[in-house]
Amino acid sequence: MSLPQPHFSCPTLTLGGEELWLLGERALYWPSQKALIFSDVHLGKAGFFQNQGMPVPEGSTKRDLILLTQLVVRHSARRLLVVGDLFHDSPQDDAELHAAFLRWRSLHCHLAIDLVRGNHDRRLPNDLGIEVHPQSLQLAGLHFLHDPAQAGQGEFLISGHLHPVVRLRPGNDPSLRLPCFWLEEERHLHLPAFGSFTGGRRVLSDKGDRVYAIADEKVVLLPPRLHAK
Secondary structure, X not given: OOOOOOOOOOOEEEEXXXXXXXXXXXXXXXXXXXXXXXXXXXXXXXXXXXXXXOOOOOOHHHHHHHHHHHHHHHHOXXXXXXXXXXXXXXXXXXXXXXXXXXXXXXXXXOOEEEEEOOOOOOOOOOOOOOEEEOOEEEEOOEEEEOOHXXXXXXXXXXXXXXXXXXXXXXXXXXXXXXEEEEEEOOOEEEOOEOOOOOOOEEOOEOOOOEEEEEEOOEEEXXXXXXOEO
């Protein structure tokens, strides 16, 4: 059976013998599994801060769920692999967030959803239609783990948690920070944060690493001089 091919321009890489597409929407598509892979959505984060009395803009949860729907439809995805921090706080404590996710889930009841529990995924209700993996998930030679600090040696790993960004200095302009995919030592892929209301941590890579910056939903492989420490 032949696998689908990208119908748009996006880089691909092979990790553990598996082909992955690097999407400009800060996610991966895994053709052989018909799966979308992403991390650090932090649904409900804006509401969480608003409840703490902080004046932050609304709408990030709605935007992120709409984007996720677009990706599911575009790629005819059958599975979602979430590498931690799908939620920012427990939906049990946010009735509006809980209801919004259940509405979204009802429109995508065909999807299998696997969540590797992140440090923010606490007290998840049982009605979300999600299979939760408390520490990690291994599938087809790939190991999915939220916090890369817990990784073992010799694994082909995909992780989240760091929200990697790369800092560029175009000309004499101030630093430009872009989310990125960071492939470390050809074995460990750090995912950018999928959520629209998330910060980032600067990549400090070795010269042999690959860093793919994301700008205007395009993914570009950077020369080492722009990211190596």
